[in-house]
Amino acid sequence: MGKFDLNGGIKKFGAASLAALVLFAGGTCGSYLATRYTVSGGGIEKAESPQGAAAASTDSEYAQRNPYVDIVKKSSPAVVNIDVETMVTQQPMVNPFKGDPFFEEFFGDNFFGQQGGRARKVPVRGKGSGFIVSKEGYILTNNHVVEDADKIKVTLLDGRMFDAKKVGQDPTFDLAVIQVKAKDLPFLPLGDSSVTQVGEQVVAIGNPHGFENTVTAGIISAKNRTLQAPGVNFQGFLQTDAAINPGNSGGPLIDLNGNVIGINTAIVPYAQGIGFAIPVNMAKQIMDDLIKHGEVRRGWLGATVQQLTPSLVEAYKIPVKEGSIIADIQKNSPADTYGLKRGDVIVKVGDSVIKNSEDVVFAVRNKLAGEIVPFEIYRDGKKMTIEVKLGDIDSVKGAKRQTTGRRPRAGEAPEESTKRGISVVKNSEELAKEYNISETEGVVVTRVAPGSQGQNLGLRRGDVILEVNRIKMDSIADWERAMANEKAALGLLVSRRGQTLFISVGE
Numbered sequence: 397m398g399k400f401d402l403n404g405g406i407k408k409f410g411a412a413s414l415a416a417l418v419l420f421a422g423g424t425c426g427s428y429l430a431t432r433y434t435v436s437g438g439g440i441e442k443a444e445s446p447q448g449a450a451a452a453s454t455d456s457e458y459a460q461r462n463p464y465v466d467i468v469k470k471s472s473p474a475v476v477n478i479d480v481e482t483m484v485t486q487q488p489m490v491n492p493f494k495g496d497p498f499f500e501e502f503f504g505d506n507f508f509g510q511q512g513g514r515a516r517k518v519p520v521r522g523k524g525s526g527f528i529v530s531k532e533g534y535i536l537t538n539n540h541v542v543e544d545a546d547k548i549k550v551t552l553l554d555g556r557m558f559d560a561k562k563v564g565q566d567p568t569f570d571l572a573v574i575q576v577k578a579k580d581l582p583f584l585p586l587g588d589s590s591v592t593q594v595g596e597q598v599v600a601i602g603n604p605h606g607f608e609n610t611v612t613a614g615i616i617s618a619k620n621r622t623l624q625a626p627g628v629n630f631q632g633f634l635q636t637d638a639a640i641n642p643g644n645s646g647g648p649l650i651d652l653n654g655n656v657i658g659i660n661t662a663i664v665p666y667a668q669g670i671g672f673a674i675p676v677n678m679a680k681q682i683m684d685d686l687i688k689h690g691e692v693r694r695g696w697l698g699a700t701v702q703q704l705t706p707s708l709v710e711a712y713k714i715p716v717k718e719g720s721i722i723a724d725i726q727k728n729s730p731a732d733t734y735g736l737k738r739g740d741v742i743v744k745v746g747d748s749v750i751k752n753s754e755d756v757v758f759a760v761r762n763k764l765a766g767e768i769v770p771f772e773i774y775r776d777g778k779k780m781t782i783e784v785k786l787g788d789i790d791s792v793k794g795a796k797r798q799t800t801g802r803r804p805r806a807g808e809a810p811e812e813s814t815k816r817g818i819s820v821v822k823n824s825e826e827l828a829k830e831y832n833i834s835e836t837e838g839v840v841v842t843r844v845a846p847g848s849q850g851q852n853l854g855l856r857r858g859d860v861i862l863e864v865n866r867i868k869m870d871s872i873a874d875w876e877r878a879m880a881n882e883k884a885a886l887g888l889l890v891s892r893r894g895q896t897l898f899i900s901v902g903e
Contacts, residue, residue, distance in 0.1 A: 467599055467654050468611050473553045473582040474528045475601045475647060477608050478537060478560075478574075480545035483517045525602035525647030526550070526574070527656065528583040529683070536683055537646030538661055539565045539572040550576050553609055564686030570661055571679055573686040584648055587655025589634065589675035592616055600638040600660055600671075602647030614638030614669070620703050620752050621672060622897075632754035633672040634658045640671030649673040675754065681761055695763040695786030698729020699736060700895065701753045708900040711865050711887030712739070715777050719743040720753040723889075724896040734784040736771065738889070738896060739866070744772035760786065813839075813872045815879035816886075817848020818855060822872050831858050835891045838862040838869045853888065853899050862896065863889035 524541030528534070535550065542548055548560040558576035565572040596616045604610050614637040621633040636649060640660050649658035658673030685692045701720040709717055719741045725731045742750050745759035746769050763769055765788035772781050812821050820839035821827065828836050841859040844850040861869055864878035865887050887900040 463597075463652050464599055464611070464613055467650060467652065468601070470654055471584060471599070471648070471650055472601060472609055472611070474584045475553065475609060476526050476528065476535060477551040477603045478524045478526050478535075478541055478646065479549045479551070480522045480524070480542055481547040482520045482522070482544045483546050484520050523603060523606055523643050524645045525643065525660070527601075527646075527648045528581055529586065530583055531581055533576040533578055533581055534563065534683075534687060535560065535574045535576065536659060536679060537572055537574065538659065539567050539570045541646045542572050542574060543567070548574055550574070551608070564690040564692075566682050566686060566692045568692070569674060569678060569682055571659065571674065571682050571686075573683055584650070585655050586676050586680055587651055587653065587657045589657045589677045592619070592634065592651065592657050592675075594618060597652055598636055598638055598657070599650045599652075600636070600640055600644060600647060601650065602640075602644035602660060604639075604641035604643040606643060610644075612639035617670075620754050622702065622753075632675055632678065632757055633661070634675055636671050636673060637669035638671065639669070644671075678754075678758065678761070681758075694761050695765050695767060695769075696729070696788060697731050697736075697760050697784065697786060698726040699731040700724040700897070701742065701756045702898055703753050704741060705900055707885050708887050708898055710885040711900050713777065713866075714741055714774065716741060716743055716774060718751045719774070720750055720756045721898055723898050730784050730787045735782050736773070736784065737775065739775070741774040742771055743774065745769060811872055812842060813876055814843075814845075815876065816850055816882065817845035818850035818853075818879075819843040819845075820861060820872070820875055823860060833858060833860060833891070834894045835860040835862070838891065839872065839875050849886070849901065853886070853901055855888075855890070855899070856892070858892075860891040861888055862891055 522541070522545075524537060526535045526537030526541070529536050542562060543565065545562075548562070549557060550560045551557050556578065558578055560574040560576045563573040563575050594616050598614060598616060600612045600614075602610060616634055617637050618635040621635045634649065634657070636658075638649070640663050642663075644660045645662075647660045648656040649660055651657050657676050659676065659679055660671065660673050662672040664670040682692055685694075700723045702723045704714065704717070704719045704721050706717070708714070708721065714721075722731070722736060722738050722740045722742065725736060725738055742756055744750055745756060746763070748755060748759040748762075750756055750759065760769075763786050765786055768783055768785045770781050770783050772779070774780075812819055814820075819842045821842055823836055823838050823840050825836050827840060828834070831840060833840070838860045841850075841855050841857055841861065843857060844855050861875075863869060864875070865884070867874060867878050869875050869878070885900070887898060890897055890899055
């Protein structure tokens with residue numbers, strides 16, 4: 397083995413290390429310059445900051461993961477807080493000690509605020525929501541928010557406050573248009589509620605309980621919901637689980653494209669995650685009339701329609717799966733005069749194909765009073781066309797009596813029969829008086845067992861069952877025969893508070 401040259405080894409190692417260092421420094425410098433500058437045909441140009449590119453990428457990914465953030469930023473400025481003041485007459489409180497010298501000395505009229513026994517005007521304040529729909533300052537909200545208001549004040553997200561005036565109101569669909577005069581107003585685009593799908597994500601913005609510009613999110617839980625309550629009978633609601641509370645009324649329900657698809661209107665106070673919104677397509681039509689005329693000039697049919705459900709199709713042997721069934725017809729209405737009947741299934745109105753009850757409302761709503769419209773229907777399995785001359789909605793006078801049922805007095809109840817958890821008695825004039833109901837035909841529900849099929853159907857004590865699977869209920873025997881087959885689909889025609897409706901359940 398030869399003698400090792402220490403000096404030569406050190407020199408070679410140092411040269412190699414120096415070369416490696418030069419290469420590393422050059423690479424680092426080159427990478428830095430490459431990120432800061434690019435070479436093009438015009439020479440050397442400064443490149444985009446890598447930090448900015450990373451930030452842009454992060455923002456993009458964040459927006460994809462959190463679509464609500466961008467929607468809220470764009471939509472919130474156009475959602476307004478509405479404060480109303482209504483002057484009401486306050487009647488004086490009666491002094492229970494009037495005429496008693498001893499008590500009047502301590503509890504005189506002033507103690508009870510009677511001020512000489514005169515009634516006085518006092519302000520009652522309320523809150524709601526709305527949203528701007530045009531640069532002209534038109535605001536869409538619920539009619540019940542501003543209905544009797546003497547003063548209306550609107551507050552924007554940026555803090556600006558304006559006095560608003562009423563442009564028009566429509567109690568039928570609980571919609572109203574108000575207006576403020578201002579410049580540079582943000583406004584929300586209106587979408588198409590007909591293409592909205594169940595399960596679609598939505599955002600609700602409003603002022604619940606005075607908490608301004610509160611945002612909640614959820615999905616469309618159902619479409620074409622019917623809401624029945626005293627003074628309210630509306631078909632076609634969108635149902636959502638996006639949290640809606642008192643004060644949200646009139647606020648927008650927004651899809652992930654940032655378009656308004658509904659107007660938040662009602663809640664079920666004893667439930668969680670059940671709210672209702674008016675479809676924006678209906679609101680568009682009503683809003684246009686309110687702005688142009690200050691009122692809604694719609695054709696009037698005088699029929700209440702319901703969704704055609706699979707169980708109803710089976711129970712009533714209906715030959716079509718899509719359409720809308722007439723649940724009730726107002727006496728002396730155009731529907732009554734021209735021959736439409738309860739139980740008819742509407743499949744076409746004019747040129748409009750009917751798939752659900754909302755389609756009927758839209759189709760009639762688009763017609764003018766006095767227009768002759770063909771209704772294509774199925775009656776007892778047969779297809780036919782009936783022409784109806786629509787009336788004027790303004791000619792509607794009065795409303796059906798709102799009633800509540802109560803149990804008859806002890807010892808007065810007639811023979812009772814219970815099937816599927818539904819207890820009924822034969823109706824009569826005497827029984828109708830006892831239950832305070834308008835019908836004298838059919839059988840009256842006296843009790844519904846918890847957890848029974850009757851409860852699943854939503855039957856209530858005081859409901860009058862007029863038909864079971866198209867069989868009239870003229871006696872308890874009719875009821876027992878119709879309910880004998882417990883495996884058959886069930887379709888009931890029920891009168892509730894003076895209005896008839898179909899309810900059904902499958903096998």
